[in-house]
Amino acid sequence: MQKYSVFSLVKNALSNHENWDLAWKDPTPKNEYDVVIIGGGGHGLATAYYLAKEHNITNVAIIEKGWIGGGNVGRNTTIIRSNYMHDENALFSEFGMDLWRRMSQDLNYNVMFSPRGIINLAHSDAQMNTYARRGNSMRLNGIDAVLLNREEVKEIIPMADFSQNVRFPIFGGLMQPSAGTARHDAVAWGYARQADDMGVDIIQNCEVIGFDVSAGKINGVRTSRGDIKAKKIGLCVAGSTNILAEKLNMTLPIETHLLQACVSEPVKPVLDKVVTFGAGHFYISQSDKGEMVMGGDLDGYNSYAQRGNLPTLQHVLTEGIAMMPFLSKLKMLRTWGGIMDMSMDGSPIIDKTHIEGLYLNCGWCYGGFKATPASGWTFAHTIAQDRVHELNAGYSLNRFNTGHLLDEKGLGTKTWIS
Amino acid sequence: MLHIKCPHCGMRSQNEFSYGGDATVKRPELGEEISDHDWDNFVYNRKSLRGKHWELWQHLSGCRQWIKVQRDTATHEIFKTLKANEDIS
Numbered sequence: 001m002q003k004y005s006v007f008s009l010v011k012n013a014l015s016n017h018e019n020w021d022l023a024w025k026d027p028t029p030k031n032e033y034d035v036v037i038i039g040g041g042g043h044g045l046a047t048a049y050y051l052a053k054e055h056n057i058t059n060v061a062i063i064e065k066g067w068i069g070g071g072n073v074g075r076n077t078t079i080i081r082s083n084y085m086h087d088e089n090a091l092f093s094e095f096g097m098d099l100w101r102r103m104s105q106d107l108n109y110n111v112m113f114s115p116r117g118i119i120n121l122a123h124s125d126a127q128m129n130t131y132a133r134r135g136n137s138m139r140l141n142g143i144d145a146v147l148l149n150r151e152e153v154k155e156i157i158p159m160a161d162f163s164q165n166v167r168f169p170i171f172g173g174l175m176q177p178s179a180g181t182a183r184h185d186a187v188a189w190g191y192a193r194q195a196d197d198m199g200v201d202i203i204q205n206c207e208v209i210g211f212d213v214s215a216g217k218i219n220g221v222r223t224s225r226g227d228i229k230a231k232k233i234g235l236c237v238a239g240s241t242n243i244l245a246e247k248l249n250m251t252l253p254i255e256t257h258l259l260q261a262c263v264s265e266p267v268k269p270v271l272d273k274v275v276t277f278g279a280g281h282f283y284i285s286q287s288d289k290g291e292m293v294m295g296g297d298l299d300g301y302n303s304y305a306q307r308g309n310l311p312t313l314q315h316v317l318t319e320g321i322a323m324m325p326f327l328s329k330l331k332m333l334r335t336w337g338g339i340m341d342m343s344m345d346g347s348p349i350i351d352k353t354h355i356e357g358l359y360l361n362c363g364w365c366y367g368g369f370k371a372t373p374a375s376g377w378t379f380a381h382t383i384a385q386d387r388v389h390e391l392n393a394g395y396s397l398n399r400f401n402t403g404h405l406l407d408e409k410g411l412g413t414k415t416w417i418s
Numbered sequence: 419m420l421h422i423k424c425p426h427c428g429m430r431s432q433n434e435f436s437y438g439g440d441a442t443v444k445r446p447e448l449g450e451e452i453s454d455h456d457w458d459n460f461v462y463n464r465k466s467l468r469g470k471h472w473e474l475w476q477h478l479s480g481c482r483q484w485i486k487v488q489r490d491t492a493t494h495e496i497f498k499t500l501k502a503n504e505d506i507s
Contacts, residue, residue, distance in 0.1 A: 242466040253462035255439075256491070301437040304468040304492040310419055311433055344462040400462040401454055413461060414439075 001197040004108050023189060024196035029203050032229040033061045035383055036221055038208055038244065039236035040064030042073035042184070042369065043361055045191035046376020047234060047383070048200045049107075054377070055384035058199035061230075063223060065207040065240075069188030072238050075338035076369040077261050077283065077295045079274050081118050081179035082143050085134040088394030088406055089347060090141040095391055096374030097143075097178060103373060109190030111182045112288070118179035118274040119153065121160070121323070123168040127278055131174035138176070146175045157275055160324050168279040168322060179274065181285055187372055210247050211358075218357040234359040234383050239304065239339025241362040248355065253344040253400045254363055255414075258299040260308035260316070260337045264330040266290030275323070282319035284327075291333060294320055298340070308337040340365060344413050345399075347406035350379050350392040359383050360397060420494055425501045426481045438474030440464055441486045441506065468492050472506050 002008060002021045012020055035051060037044045040062045051057045062068070080100055082093030103111050122128045128147070135145035149172045154162050162170060196202055203225065210222040211233075220229040235244055239256050266289050274285040282296040296316030299309050313335060321328045343349060343363030348371065350361050361379045364371060378392040388396070394406055420432035446452045446460055471491045476484050484502040489495065500506065 242464075243468055246465065246467060251459065251463040251465055253464070255464050255466040256468075301489075302440075302466055302471055302473065302491045303494070305494060309432070309494075401458045 001193070004110075023193045024202050027201045027203060029061060029063070029201065029206065029223070029225050029228055031227075032220075033201070034059040034230065035232045035234065036060070036228055036230040037062045037234045037236055038221065039238070039240075040068035040192075040202060040204065041071045041236065041238060042069070042188050042191070042372040043238070043364075043375045043379065044234075044236035045069075045188055045195060045202075046372050047236060047361070047379045048376075049191045049195040049198075050377045050380035051384060052195060052198035052200055054380060057384055060195075060199070061201040061203055061228065062195070063203045063206045063208065063221070063228070065205070067204050068192055068202060069185055072338040072340070072368055073184055073188045073372065075261065075336055076184055077285065077293050078181040078184045078369060079118065079179070079283065079285065080113070080182055080370040081176055081274075082370075083118065083120070083134070083138060083145065083174065083176040083179065084408060085137040086406060086408055087141060089408055090138060090143060092374055092378070092391050092395075093370065094141060094143050095377075096371060099373035099377065100182065100370075103182075103187070103190070107190035107194050109186055109193060111186040111190055113180060113182040115178050115180035116272055116274065116285075117175055117177040118276070119148070119156065119173045119175045120276045121153070121173045121278040122171045123279045124171060128171050131172075135174050144176055144178050146177060148173045148175055156273060157271065159270060159326055160275070161322065166322070168277075173278070175273075181274065184369060187369075191376070208244060208247070213248070213355055213358075216354070216356055218355050230357075232357045232359065232383055234361060234379060236361045236379070238341045238362065238364060238368060241341045248358070250353070252349075252360075252362070252397075254349075255302055255342050255344075256304055257301070257340050257342045258303035258305055258308055258337045259295065259340045259366065260299065260313055260335060261293065261295040262313065262317075262335040263287065263291035263293050263333050264327070265333050267292070267330065270326075277319050277323045279322075280319040282316055282323060284320060284324065292327065292330060296320075298342070299337070304339055306337055306339055308335065340368075342414075345405040345407045347408060348375070348395050349397050350375065350382060350395045351388060351397040352382065352386070353397065363395075420489075420496070422475060422485075422487060422496060423499050424477045424480060424483070425485055425499050425504075426483050427477065430477070430480055434477060434479040435475045436478045438476055438484065440466070441472040441474045466491075470497065474502075
């Protein structure tokens with residue numbers, strides 16, 4: 001594989017950039033693989049990469065109905081963080097932060113990781129107490145957390161509404177300075193390019209039609225491009241999880257919902273942090289192009305539409321304007337939607353299933369993008385070793401049955417339904 | 419914007435309603451002995467399929483009645499609405 005560097009850039013510039021290698025091949029599916037990963041999104045591509053890199057399993061296929069990186073890895077708001085209170089979430093995410101910090105070097109692909117920090121705003125004394133508790137939990141797990149008072153927040157984000165008599169005054173906030181953003185497409189492409197180089201077949205335009213299961217074991221998968229045998233199959237399909245689960249006669253603690261995001265027209269640099277509103281559900285950052293990148297609540301009813309409805313967008317942006325009034329002057333450039341695999345306790349599932357050789361990776365709710373490397377790493381371990389790693393032990397499928405829920409917000413079932 | 423025909427009030431905008439999830443899920447009978455598995459299915463497990471979906475909505479800013487709506491989860495087309503006590507046929 002051609003290494004990407006300033007020298008290769010100069011060399012290829014001399015030949016008008018006409019001689020670059022293809023970043024990944026377009027292979028015809030073989031009849032059999034050691035492992036088949038269904039879903040060519042960030043998590044699926046990362047899983048294949050870590051199967052090859054960490055476990056020397058290279059006879060692997062990724063099968064993707066559309067094109068790689070066309071789902072949620074290309075539709076998110078690119079936020080990367082590990083500001084969780086519960087140990088399971090905190091340790092998993094912080095493990096991921098380490099992978100993020102090394103990712104551009106590791107993949108020889110600039111994912112533009114920008115650890116600019118995230119601030120969760122607090123709008124009451126009670127919320128400050130909650131953030132102090134969460135911040136302390138984070139620090140006990142080795143994650144950086146800083147509790148900011150109102151004046152300190154004002155120093156950092158003076159464009160937020162600090163005027164008197166507002167409905168949700170800013171009392172302070174919890175900051176994770178090491179959190180940030182990355183270029184989401186580059187993450188998918190970087191993993192794809194390296195996985196392909198190590199022998200993984202990336203098979204696009206290949207839809208799963210059914211599964212070959214006998215005597216409680218998985219034997220293969222039926223696709224629109226023929227049957228493929230495999231003793232191990234990993235499902236990594238986010239919002240399409242329920243569709244594939246039905247083909248396996250499984251009913252999962254997952255509902256598929258639509259989440260929207262939007263960007264404004266580009267403006268000069270104004271915001272160098274990720275900021276979340278504490279009195280509702282709204283988050284914002286500024287892209288390198290200058291667009292304000294914003295998102296918030298789900299549309300609120302089961303949806304596979306991959307595009308959103310205006311009432312939710314209006315609701316979300318009303319919160320945004322309450323937090324940062326200058327946003328009302330900006331024009332909207334683009335809005336879009338992605339379908340989320342919302343788990344019933346708001347935490348993901350990375351586990352084996354009752355079918356031998358079938359592994360499940362789903363339930364990422366709002367936080368799938370930042371989990372990409374840690375999810376791929378632990379899912380690869382789970383598949384290769386046929387047992388969960390301690391980092392994803394808490395993300396079991398049967399926790400809903402046993403009552404060991406991972407309810408980060410302490411709000412009970414379906415925390416995401418308003 | 420969805421437009422939902424409330425069986426009590428007629429066609430209204432989505433803004434007047436709140437969502438209540440899958441309408442086919444039945445709470446296990448009170449006082450009956452049930453397995454953890456059945457309870458798990460009732461509380462957590464959902465089919466959540468692409469296509470026609472019977473779901474509950476409440477006409478929160480209208481008559482406040484719960485209603486049943488059959489909607490396509492991919493196109494948002496609404497086929498039928500029923501009162502809460504009417505059976506899905």
